[in-house]
Amino acid sequence: MEEEIKKQEEDMTQEEAAGSESDSDCLKNKLGELEKASAGRELKINVLEQKLTEISKQHKETQNRLSTAVNSYKSLIIDNNADIPAELINGNSIEEIDNSLMSAKMLVNKIRQGLESEVSATRIPGGAPVRGEPDISGLSPIEKIKFAMGRK
Helix, strand or coil: CHHHHHHHHHHHHHHHHHHHHHHHHHHHHHHHHHHHHHHHHHHHHHHHHHHHHHHHHHHHHHHHHHHHHHHHHHHHHHHHCCCCCHHHCCCCCHHHHHHHHHHHHHHHHHHHHHHHHHHHHCCCCCCCCCCCCCCCCCCCHHHHHHHHHCCC
């Protein structure tokens, strides 16, 4: 009986060893597959990082072009609206420049209307005043005589 037990133990040990080898082979296969998948993912990550770098460069170039275009537009607006002070036209986009131009035009028109109404209220007729006899009705009789004597 002892021999049978030893034989059964040996058989179990051999079966466990075979099972361990089979488990080890399975784990090695899985590890290989995971390493391949990881390498594929790393390659994809590198490709995506390169694309991100290219897109960032394109974005910066586009921003620079947009800034140049906006500055050119602002210069054009300032040149074509000489009656509006350049300090009143500002903005970093076309919409902001257009809005500031409209505000500046409204401000200039209000100031112009105020000045025109002020000038028209204080308008002095052109030419010399009409010559006429001075009004001596408020003078006393002695002053009237003196006035008449000095007229000669």
